[in-house]
Amino acid sequence: MTGPRYPALIQSLPATVPFVGPETQERALGKPFRARLGANENVFGPSPKAIEAMRNADAELWKYGDPTSFDLRGALAAHLSVAPENVVIGEGIDGLLGYLVRLLVEPGDAVVTSNGAYPTFNYHVSGFGGVLHKVKYAGDHESPAALFAKAAEVDAKIVYLANPDNPMGTWWQGKDIVSAMDTLPDGTLLVVDEAYIEFAPEGTAVDLPVDDPRLIRFRTFSKAYGMAGARVGYGIGAAPLIQAFDKIRNHFGMNRSAQIGALAALNDADWLNHVRAEVAQAKARIAEIARENGLTPLESATNFVAIDCGQDGTFAKMVLAELGKEGVFVRMPFVAPQDRCIRISAGTNDELAILTQALPRALRRARNP
Amino acid sequence: MTGPRYPALIQSLPATVPFVGPETQERALGKPFRARLGANENVFGPSPKAIEAMRNADAELWKYGDPTSFDLRGALAAHLSVAPENVVIGEGIDGLLGYLVRLLVEPGDAVVTSNGAYPTFNYHVSGFGGVLHKVKYAGDHESPAALFAKAAEVDAKIVYLANPDNPMGTWWQGKDIVSAMDTLPDGTLLVVDEAYIEFAPEGTAVDLPVDDPRLIRFRTFSKAYGMAGARVGYGIGAAPLIQAFDKIRNHFGMNRSAQIGALAALNDADWLNHVRAEVAQAKARIAEIARENGLTPLESATNFVAIDCGQDGTFAKMVLAELGKEGVFVRMPFVAPQDRCIRISAGTNDELAILTQALPRALRRARNP
Numbered sequence: 001m002t003g004p005r006y007p008a009l010i011q012s013l014p015a016t017v018p019f020v021g022p023e024t025q026e027r028a029l030g031k032p033f034r035a036r037l038g039a040n041e042n043v044f045g046p047s048p049k050a051i052e053a054m055r056n057a058d059a060e061l062w063k064y065g066d067p068t069s070f071d072l073r074g075a076l077a078a079h080l081s082v083a084p085e086n087v088v089i090g091e092g093i094d095g096l097l098g099y100l101v102r103l104l105v106e107p108g109d110a111v112v113t114s115n116g117a118y119p120t121f122n123y124h125v126s127g128f129g130g131v132l133h134k135v136k137y138a139g140d141h142e143s144p145a146a147l148f149a150k151a152a153e154v155d156a157k158i159v160y161l162a163n164p165d166n167p168m169g170t171w172w173q174g175k176d177i178v179s180a181m182d183t184l185p186d187g188t189l190l191v192v193d194e195a196y197i198e199f200a201p202e203g204t205a206v207d208l209p210v211d212d213p214r215l216i217r218f219r220t221f222s223k224a225y226g227m228a229g230a231r232v233g234y235g236i237g238a239a240p241l242i243q244a245f246d247k248i249r250n251h252f253g254m255n256r257s258a259q260i261g262a263l264a265a266l267n268d269a270d271w272l273n274h275v276r277a278e279v280a281q282a283k284a285r286i287a288e289i290a291r292e293n294g295l296t297p298l299e300s301a302t303n304f305v306a307i308d309c310g311q312d313g314t315f316a317k318m319v320l321a322e323l324g325k326e327g328v329f330v331r332m333p334f335v336a337p338q339d340r341c342i343r344i345s346a347g348t349n350d351e352l353a354i355l356t357q358a359l360p361r362a363l364r365r366a367r368n369p
Numbered sequence: 370m371t372g373p374r375y376p377a378l379i380q381s382l383p384a385t386v387p388f389v390g391p392e393t394q395e396r397a398l399g400k401p402f403r404a405r406l407g408a409n410e411n412v413f414g415p416s417p418k419a420i421e422a423m424r425n426a427d428a429e430l431w432k433y434g435d436p437t438s439f440d441l442r443g444a445l446a447a448h449l450s451v452a453p454e455n456v457v458i459g460e461g462i463d464g465l466l467g468y469l470v471r472l473l474v475e476p477g478d479a480v481v482t483s484n485g486a487y488p489t490f491n492y493h494v495s496g497f498g499g500v501l502h503k504v505k506y507a508g509d510h511e512s513p514a515a516l517f518a519k520a521a522e523v524d525a526k527i528v529y530l531a532n533p534d535n536p537m538g539t540w541w542q543g544k545d546i547v548s549a550m551d552t553l554p555d556g557t558l559l560v561v562d563e564a565y566i567e568f569a570p571e572g573t574a575v576d577l578p579v580d581d582p583r584l585i586r587f588r589t590f591s592k593a594y595g596m597a598g599a600r601v602g603y604g605i606g607a608a609p610l611i612q613a614f615d616k617i618r619n620h621f622g623m624n625r626s627a628q629i630g631a632l633a634a635l636n637d638a639d640w641l642n643h644v645r646a647e648v649a650q651a652k653a654r655i656a657e658i659a660r661e662n663g664l665t666p667l668e669s670a671t672n673f674v675a676i677d678c679g680q681d682g683t684f685a686k687m688v689l690a691e692l693g694k695e696g697v698f699v700r701m702p703f704v705a706p707q708d709r710c711i712r713i714s715a716g717t718n719d720e721l722a723i724l725t726q727a728l729p730r731a732l733r734r735a736r737n738p
Binding site for chain 1: 371372373374375376378379382383384386387388390392393396405408410411412413414415420423424426427428429430431432433434435436437439460461463464467471472473474475489496526527555556558582583591595596597598599600607609610612613615616617619620621622623624625626627630
């Protein structure tokens, strides 16, 4: 009896996972984390109105969700001043990135990203046999100029840019990206991942007509809207590209309560403002804690702060491990020289109090291993 | 400015959708359905314990779900007397079928199913460039013998069999499928879709060692557990195949509350039994209504009843349309001769009272258009 026959591409893929969840780490540690500051989740939570809407919807969860996400799509379109045909809803930005890569990338096709940018995008590109070309950050910023030059050089199908950037928290003004797009080659689609856009200063979003065929933007309810566990992301772009998702997506992939909750969250601007204020305060406190310990916080347009630990990646990794032993879950960039930093998500006052105590101890042990 | 460059396969795909949701039909009709009996949803709903668990979890929806679904996977493994390594969790069976096809099918590869069986499977096969070969039903049963013979003839990578069958509700004993598997060719993976297995008589499940490399089975919380809107399905199979899903799946694709709710639902055997009893009663009533109208209900091991309308597909389609005008949402098989039937899901007493009134009127108008 033979087993199933896998194509060569599938055989070549590793079984590695872009991110190990904190629950897996907690099971390895044998105890829960005291401060969950590693996944850029939004501990200030969903709008109470979204929670109420989901709780009401849970009793009707025997119904499939609307596969067209008609209500949510319409509300997002109104919110963005575009047509519903310019919006696609999916299972988080992760799910939508997978669909996008599948729509465009055949084995051997070139794709461009920054070395050290979002690993899940790379996971999808490799998973469909695309060839990744990675350019360096410029300082701690992703470099649109370098990305687009590489795209021209390798004839890329897709170029990926997160703005604001994860894991560094840096950002470009939208108009700077638009200017750089003069060098974006014909036939290369620019993906701007705007997962953190609601935390960023006015003017950060790329402000181009929505029917510009060179661009798709992705946003999410996972960050500022505090609904990471709901899995609701959306893409904004030209209608033909948005419509193409319907050829391949899992039409019944969206949780019904999550769709209803996202709609309620979108309509609660007060809560969003409340979250922004809480996050700003928490980020200021994280920066202060970093400075109290002689470390350098980077400016951030997201809900996290990258902290320069002042040495190399080996040292930062030790700080990270020692924080883990203190019950503090954080993550860090994967690639030098950004990996001199650790990345700390905005937390509650209680969590930041734990961090205040844990960080000096972690640094001491990392310096004297 | 050129747009994105789509591969030929993507260009060739239609933008059609396997199923149009009832919400879309309601918007077209301008009013809500009075009886929602078309999507084989379980109107008796999730376990109250599952609802409570999800409501509690909703406030913590700012956390990503565990990407390994550790707790749910462990509980399912224990429930099935297999190891967690034999269970993969995904965004409904629809999502898992997509992953499975991607794992095995390259453009041009042969795949076998029954003509008139689950369209979403076909959607995925076409979406990855597979070549579908369809065999006829034997009477109103899918035919394992015909499926496996065709698989041998075309050297299929995958053969799909739903047991119990949708849309007809017919079923095989598991041992009959196992016997037929003697003719399953080497290197062909048999997918048994057991979405409705909890409604079926003892002995319907295929009882083979879980490490048999010829087989994967899919089950769901959408039907007997009443959680269609949650999107929680699972696959059961040999560890190497199950592990392969980790190479390509959307690791953070699962809604956190849904995972927690599914676990609570799995642990509430009493509610499952209550649902089975309600469904059995509703099916008996649907059969009775059919007979009262001179129609022939088919025996069913699911939560729906296929009703032979006694003429051809054109007539059944008219009955369906007339029921729609009465505010009764039902669906029907796509292919002759099964399309002589309409398919009615188990509903509440109130919904079946509406059906009792609507069906004679719909039949009268269909007979005298």
